[in-house]
Amino acid sequence: MEALDGQPMERDGGVMEEEEEGQGTFGEQDKEGMEASSPAASSTDEGTDEDSESEPPPVVRRKVSFADAFGLNLVSVKEFDHIEVTESEASPSEERKVIPLVEDFYVSCLFTVPSSTEELEERLQAQMVELESIGLLPGTTTLRGMVRVVNLCFSKCVYVRFTLDHWRSHFDLLAEYVPGSSDRRTDRFTFKYTMIPPFERDGTRVEFCLRYETSVGTFWANNRQMNYVLFCHQKTHIKEPQMQEEITTYKGKRSCLKANRWRA
Template sequence: MATTEMEITDWSSSCTSSGIGSCTLTPTTPSPTESPLDTYFLFPPPPDSSKTVKRASSLRLGQTTEKESSHKKLVRFADCLGLDLVDVKTFILDSLPLIPPRAYVDLDLPPLEIISPPSSLLLLPTFPQPSTLPNFTDLLHTQKIKLASCTADSLTITGVIKVVNLSFEKAVYLRYSYNQWLDFGELQCTYAPHEHTPLIDTFSFCLPLPHPTTHPSPWTTFTFALRYTTPTQTYWDNNTTLNYTFHLL
């Protein structure tokens, strides 16, 4: 039987730079070691390694970038620096700041009540301190009661009284007036147990005075006398009939 030789033409591929899969076929003669069928299977060239896309990897937990670490905030407490955690400031009436009314123009607030600070008042006594008198002891034993000292701090009168110990039951009163005895009031004095001797007892008083403008009748003079009572007798100290007087300045 006659054999028929079949001429197989091989086509080689020549890929252009236009991209993968764009090829031009040219006929070639197959080599003796190649199978004729192998020449008909075309494979694209390997991709360019410089254009290979790498998969992005996420940052691990706890990692920060250089930009983030440069903006990281640092917190320190005041006590770490030797300072107090709490700063308390106490304001008193005389040190309150003076805020101008224009600062409240844009605020929906009720009308402000302007309160003037109380002016300092001076009460001047018309008598010397009795305990400094050379005859103080003689007057005490004669009258049985005698004012020892008296001072005025703004509108508060304080004083110390000495009485002869005539009875266990006793009481001492301060009788005072703002209008030269047209009317008067009384204040019971306080016994001072730590300031006594077997013959002399000590009493004290503290009387806040009303403001001259708020009193029912404005006053400029404060007058007082002392009364000492026992179960059998009453004694007075009225500064030898002159009374004890303070003038308001």
Template structure:
């Protein structure tokens, strides 16, 4: 039997008006699209075909702006660098050489463990209290001693009431951090230790916690008081108040007791 007639106008199964290269171009485009999509799914850390972003726009399209998004071309919108604490950083040699060319001054270095930087500390601006027996007889209450640490101020008060210790109702300290714009009264507690024989009055202890951050020009002012059945009595350093101010002190001096700087 004769093969079927392809019909008029058809030769070898092809339309004479159809370009034979069109089918080939379609197959190439389909193959490229399939490979592009496969590589796009596979692209994680390295984008697929990054060079396509740099392709020059055809001359006939140079007059028209075209926008292409990176993810549409299989590229990642952001690159991520993961650092590990176990990896030593790679520092360029020129950076290290420049760092060595400017050594820090030796005056600012702490040599060994015996030297620490100087710090601002609260120090007493009044003479160390003395002769507590005489003062407590005259004032009925007096500051016996004070010590300053990095976080608080601790003191000891001697108090005496006219009818004996039984007449003492309250012993405490009044202090301010803002030049008496406001103040706080803190109660002092009796010292539990056995007093020495012949001690005049009774001992009380107080603690004032200082703010962790204070202005270098600020100060702590305080006075001690006694409230008893006979009335209220004060020891305010003869009207000048007891004052602690910030001063730069050597760092190797420990916070053991207050440093007294009479003014």
């Protein structure tokens, strides 16, 4: 009975020893696993990552080849047939075109200048100074007048007195001598005056008279006491370019010729 009681204890003890041994091996495996996942191993991995990032990037080398090295042409020429542009394609560009405005300026005078040499001589004998001609310079609003005076002395001055408000105010403009215009008996002077737009509806009224100063005396010319009065007008109209008309004519024409079709 005692022997029977002792065997199970040995078996139990053997079993217990085996379990303890198994536990011991399992604990060693856990320790090895913990060592494998320890921070020391991760630190080495980080070190390798930093080393890989510090390496310089690879250099990319590009190779250039020219077309003539492969027997090709360096210049490529393309030919296009002349075709008629449809109205849908041409209309947007035509709408963007700005049609220029052409401004014409002209004067209408309430006086007449001498129409002949005899008439000019007659007026010069009466007042020693006379307006010979006046007009606008082409394409501008600048008045240009020519004045003829009797050569009474060497030193002389010619002034043009202007007013734009019916003599409520006025200003004097000095005329300039025209070189080489003297015929010993008379001299010629010229003046210019530029008017600034916009003009009035019926035109800008300009009124003036002439004053001739010499050592002998001062002489005036004022259109027989009525002054020289003129109006400067502005006329604006739209001018279409000629190219626009040619394009329109070209679009309206259709060819009456038909291409010959050859059959084999």
